[in-house]
Amino acid sequence: MNAKVTIHDVARMSGVSIKTVSRVLNREPNVKAATRDRVQEAVAALNYRPNISARSLAGSKAYLIGVFFDNPSPAYVTDVQLGAIGRCRTEGYHLIVEPLDSEGDVEEQVAPMLATLRMDGVILTPPVCDDARVLAVLDAEGVPYVRLSPDRDLDRSAYVRMDDVAAAYEMTAHLIKLGHKDIAFIKGHPDHGAAHLRYDGYAKAMAEHGLAVREDRVAQGWFSFRSGFEAAETLLAGEDRPTAIFASNDDMALGVMAVANRLRLNVPETLSVAGFDDTPGAKVVWPQLTTVRQPIQAMAAAAADLLLSGDLKGEDGAAPPSRLLDFELVVRESTGPAAG
Amino acid sequence: MNAKVTIHDVARMSGVSIKTVSRVLNREPNVKAATRDRVQEAVAALNYRPNISARSLAGSKAYLIGVFFDNPSPAYVTDVQLGAIGRCRTEGYHLIVEPLDSEGDVEEQVAPMLATLRMDGVILTPPVCDDARVLAVLDAEGVPYVRLSPDRDLDRSAYVRMDDVAAAYEMTAHLIKLGHKDIAFIKGHPDHGAAHLRYDGYAKAMAEHGLAVREDRVAQGWFSFRSGFEAAETLLAGEDRPTAIFASNDDMALGVMAVANRLRLNVPETLSVAGFDDTPGAKVVWPQLTTVRQPIQAMAAAAADLLLSGDLKGEDGAAPPSRLLDFELVVRESTGPAAG
């Protein structure tokens, strides 16, 4: 019942050589249409599937794409995997996931794996995508890679990212359009490039709409719930309060919501709250959070696409290709018209 | 710099045959200690890593473990991957992740993949672990698998699960010890076996402590935030309220918290709320949620261990091996002494 079917069986059944079967399987040119059909019938009849080990041993492809991450937001990782698989599966590629421990000896984790697996490409998520050690090993082993939302060294490799500045700009504009003039901002972890970009978008929107950014309305956060909570405690102390708070990620925004609840400030009647990222938690509060959705699956799919289409070098020494994807403003119930 | 190092190079350098190198690499017996050392030195000096494709083509192992899931909670999937990798990496195994679409033709997704990859084993997470079609294909292809928290057919394969009954019992007992006598319960999705087990644990604890379960204190939920929200609206309407609500997962518990906030019921002073699962959201509310933590990483590691140790059949027709892991009660701020 389960005897392994090899390419020889297909060749015999369709009366051609194994090489021709191989040609059909790999969509190589120079096969007569009639032959091709006959082979494909045999493949279907025998339910033949090429053995991936033999393929990669004989040929140059491993049919494996790696996904590296470290201490990730689970939702992010899952989305990356789903997006990448979507593009890979149709072409017979599979996904190898490799959690890394940046605290430890990354080289020792990455190098053996690259040497044994000979993957066709790797997708790097933050913060691994900015780890010089990882990039060095990849370069040394000659494994192509695409980075997702890298912070620096953008010319070093192909990458895919979202326009954080524009997204933060739009969110701020959304609040302004609702009538808010006194909009506070909670910054993210200064080591993350996105934190700066988001602040820039906020500042730009304020400036372009003729609104001043009061220094005491900008708080430093660390992208954590707790840091959002503490920032909100400061921002909302006393009578002179902003009418809206834009936290540069959802976890911090949820911290703001918690403080608002505690202080009995109604959201959004008294205080509007906006987040960034559209994490699962954004829908698991009441009222649900207005936020920005990163097209993570699409970004991962784009990364896989760059890897599979194989033009990562950039024509003639030009910068490697990159893609900028559109964000989506998700307006839910936590933002509303400014009071008064 | 980067010429591929093969087993031949190691053999030449250490003055033995490639077969002996292979023996050392695979920890086979019958190699003199001195020879072994010499070979290992050469391996280290040349930085040799065996090629996984060649290995699996020649031998019987693929050094690949699959993880199948469908529409999962991201945190769950990530934990499974981390747990499984922890056990796999030391033995040179890698993880292939395969999201499945149970709505579509699962056979068509699974069968080709098993045939091409020839994985050494597969870890199945709910709900895939109870999908008869998937199990049938795995059996047909002869690929060993371990199921995580399966609902039914427990004798069919090896599995790993947690004691949901005991965990729900303990949580209920925790509330009772705090002085609560009027404890409401929100059930989960009736299609999930865990939903029933958790209710059973609750009911058992109530009975053993001589407390009656009022029918109007048990609400049907669906494991979603919204269903928890709605159940809480009913449970908390009017003056005759329970002093504690035990929701059988965190999402529903967060729904309860949202309603409590809305009704200005202080948690935990007026109302204690308990959840189940310890999702990331549990820490992203105020007060943070008392809940039950499933040892998901440990469960996945145990599954990988069963796969790698390879005794999945059960001795002499006995039931396949299974492991029952301990839960952990995570007491945070959302539960407190009963009022009055």
Add this chain to the structure above:
DNA sequence: ACAAGCCATGACAACCTTGTCAAGGCGACC
């Protein structure tokens, strides 16, 4: 001291597919 058996090792085939190169067939072009 001799047979039996175990230990350590090596030669070689096998695993299944792709890459290389050669060859036959056929139409086009001069």
Add this chain to the structure above:
DNA sequence: GGTCGCCTTGACAAGGTTGTCATGGCTTGT
């Protein structure tokens, strides 16, 4: 009509490792 060149196909080696089996040396038991 002959030559060139493209399309189509096949034979065979290559890819790096493990499995099988054979070999020779050394130990054990009598």
